[in-house]
Amino acid sequence: MRFLTAGESHGQKLVGIIEGLPAGMKISKDIIDEALRERQKGPGRGGRMAIEQDEVQLVSGIRGGLTTGAPMALEILNRDWENWEKIMTWREDADLESRKVMTPRPGHADLPGALKYRTEVRNILERASARETAMRVAVGSIARQVLTALGVEIRGQVLAVGGVHAERTGNEQEDYWQRVRQSDWSVGDSAAEQLMWERLKQAKEQGESLGGLLEVQVHQVPAGLGSHVQWDRKLDGKLAQAVLSVQAMKGISFGLGFEAGERPGSKVHDPIRYVEGQGFSRFSNHAGGIEGGMSNGEPIILQAVMKPIPTLYQPLDTVHLETKEVVKASVERSDVCAVPAALVVLEHVVAWVIAEAVLEKFPADSFSELKTAWDDYKRDLLQI
């Protein structure tokens, strides 16, 4: 399976093409639209989210609610286009001057992009913008629907925002996840949620922006997705690539994460057990469900760190691209905090990687072929 996206933040629309989905797979547009709505929510979003009401258009590769096996083309319109058409149009009479950006924002793609592509900053920021993640959520939602049909479940939670950490109960059952889903901040700790609101208010007053820490979990994945045999087939490597490609993500860890470097081996590795009829499992999950680049049958658990958004209403110093004068960085309308929105994006890019790994292990042209191979494999695992 593969996909590509195209589209600028203030362009006409976002476009995605997916190839390699099995035929006969039931796809719900409502589920995609619900994920798009979730991505738009969350405290700290800026004025743009009041303009957009994202909805996917399913253009090809699907008939009567079922995939046909042909490439799926998706579109999401930018409502803001009507305010930007004169500036963003492909036509030769486009207004290239009035929203030109010559003062790159530290932390953004602005400067490296302008140097690399020999252009003013607008051509860079329009594509670097996290607007593009709307399409990645739509694409990921289709992958997630394949996984749901196979019984794989993906959950996510925010663990920290701007230095405020949610406390973990250690016993995260259904009522805990219910709380996370209902929380504006996607956290399971309501005391921390209160502090996050205060931190956001303070950041707004100070012209600051906030990052955070996020966690995604994948449940009911059998052992054997990914492979140890080649560097680019390792499941953790693929997840890292997908997660770090999301705007503002600066790091990823699995299971125990960086603490694994602090402990001796006996306090890191997960002892193995075997139960008749249930197969192999572990007494702990410090590995985060992946060993040797392969899923090991335990839940896959990853954490990612998101930096604060680079657009600051109290901007940092920069250098004007032409005059070389020291000036303040440009202030584009932006979000103060997009951590809960980014969680929705991470869940969906993770869904894509897992679905891709499933289809690599069980190549199939139709969903029924996939389901049969999946069920047989899972049954065999219990009999080894």
Ligand code: EPS
């Ligand atoms: C973004 C800047 C803001 C965000 C945008 C990402 O957009 P605008 O410049 O239009 O105010 O709202 O995010 C989205 C549009 C979105 O859909 O998430 C940026 O510079 O990355």
